[in-house]
Amino acid sequence: MAAPLICPQTAPAPALFSVRGLRLSFPDTAHKPLFAPAPRIEVLKGLDLDLPRGQITGIVGESGSGKSTLGRVLVRLLRPDAGQVLLNGQDIATLDEAALRPLRRNLQMIFQDPMSSLNPRHKIWRIVAAPLARYANDTSSRSGSAARRDQALRALERVGLDPSFGERYPHELSGGQRQRVGIARAIALEPEFILADEIVSGLDVSSQAQVLSLLKSLAQEMNLTIAFISHDLSVIRHLCDNVIVLNRGEILENGSVEQVFAAPQSEITRLLLDAIPLPELDDKWFD
Numbered sequence: 269m270a271a272p273l274i275c276p277q278t279a280p281a282p283a284l285f286s287v288r289g290l291r292l293s294f295p296d297t298a299h300k301p302l303f304a305p306a307p308r309i310e311v312l313k314g315l316d317l318d319l320p321r322g323q324i325t326g327i328v329g330e331s332g333s334g335k336s337t338l339g340r341v342l343v344r345l346l347r348p349d350a351g352q353v354l355l356n357g358q359d360i361a362t363l364d365e366a367a368l369r370p371l372r373r374n375l376q377m378i379f380q381d382p383m384s385s386l387n388p389r390h391k392i393w394r395i396v397a398a399p400l401a402r403y404a405n406d407t408s409s410r411s412g413s414a415a416r417r418d419q420a421l422r423a424l425e426r427v428g429l430d431p432s433f434g435e436r437y438p439h440e441l442s443g444g445q446r447q448r449v450g451i452a453r454a455i456a457l458e459p460e461f462i463l464a465d466e467i468v469s470g471l472d473v474s475s476q477a478q479v480l481s482l483l484k485s486l487a488q489e490m491n492l493t494i495a496f497i498s499h500d501l502s503v504i505r506h507l508c509d510n511v512i513v514l515n516r517g518e519i520l521e522n523g524s525v526e527q528v529f530a531a532p533q534s535e536i537t538r539l540l541l542d543a544i545p546l547p548e549l550d551d552k553w554f555d
Contacts, residue, residue: 281320283354284461284493285342290315290351290361292337311337312348313517319461324487324494326504326525328540329514335497338514339463342495343375344368355461373403376454380466382446386438393434396420396453403457423452427482444475448482455486465497480507501541505529513537 293308300306311334319325319342327335340346341353344360353361360371376399379385386395397420401413421431427448438446447467454462464483468476484507487494498504504511504525511528513521513536520534532538 281323283318284321284356285317285319286352286354286357287315287317287342288352288354290338290341290348290353292341292346292348311517312341314351315517315519317512317519317522319493319495320510321460321493322487322491323509324484324496324507326508326511327495327497327514328499328501328504328511330540331499332516333514334517335514336465339377339465339495339497342461343377343463344372345377373399373457374460375463376457376459376461377463377465378447378450378454378467380469382443382450383438386446386449388438390437391434392424392436392438392441392449393417393420395438395449396423396434396456399453399457419456420452423456424449426455426486427452428478442475443471444478447471447475447479451479451482451486455490455492458490459492461493461495463495463497466499468503469499476503483507501529513540 290312291310291314292312293310295306296309297306315338327338329335337346341348344353344363348361351361352359355371355375358371360368363371386392390398397416400416400419417434421434424431424433429445429448429452433441433445433449438449441449450467467483468479471479480503483494483496486492496504496508508525510523511521511525512519513528513534515534515536521528521532521537528537529541532541
């Protein structure tokens with residue numbers, strides 16, 4: 269099999285994640301024989317990639333390309349079959365949950381559907397404070413609870429929501445506001461890495477612009493490393509520093525956004541670019 273087409277980069281930033289030989293398969297239960305194990309479908313096929321520290325890397329591909337699966341391996345919601353997932357030089361691919369626990373505060377995720385990922389019975393401040401409670405040392409003390417509430421309200425302010433939103437419930441917020449709550453929850457622990465999986469796909473255009481502008485400013489302010497999964501190449505072009513193009517579990521291209529978009533090296537990348545409108549957006553859209 270031919271090696272993936274890699275766009276050359278000059279002076280690459282140090283990597284927060286280095287992935288080598290990553291493989292993952294799932295059982296194909298639809299074709300399971302009656303008295304035998306189900307055959308397996310390989311979803312990730314020996315991936316090699318780096319995520320530069322302090323940069324936003326877009327992960328794109330058609331449905332079924334493996335982009336969301338790759339993201340879930342990075343935050344170790346899925347355990348790979350083979351390969352290395354080096355986080356700050358430490359291989360987390362085979363760590364058990366006890367060994368992963370100290371690392372999880374640095375690996376946060378923003379979900380695609382904020383309504384389904386926010387507990388409808390909890391006030392907003394409690395939702396944002398949930399990771400603080402999980403990783404704090406004083407989870408049971410009253411003073412600890414008050415401190416976490418204060419931290420949660422500061423996180424809400426950081427994403428552009430008034431502290432009064434802390435007393436509301438998810439159903440009282442708009443879609444864009446709920447996604448801001450999801451971002452606030454993700455940044456509350458000030459992590460190194462955030463996985464953002466199709467986080468604006470359900471929002472209207474105006475809300476998309478506001479959420480993406482917020483994410484970009486937070487990435488710069490907090491020196492975040494972000495893996496941004498999306499099917500919208502116009503968003504990738506204007507938000508991300510780098511882009512990885514996946515197809516059927518393999519990397520087709522991996523390089524800076526400018527290089528890949530200006531001179532795509534694979535036919536599939538060119539088809540993806542041609543298939544999706546790429547309007548000339550005003551740079552102030554993200555200001």
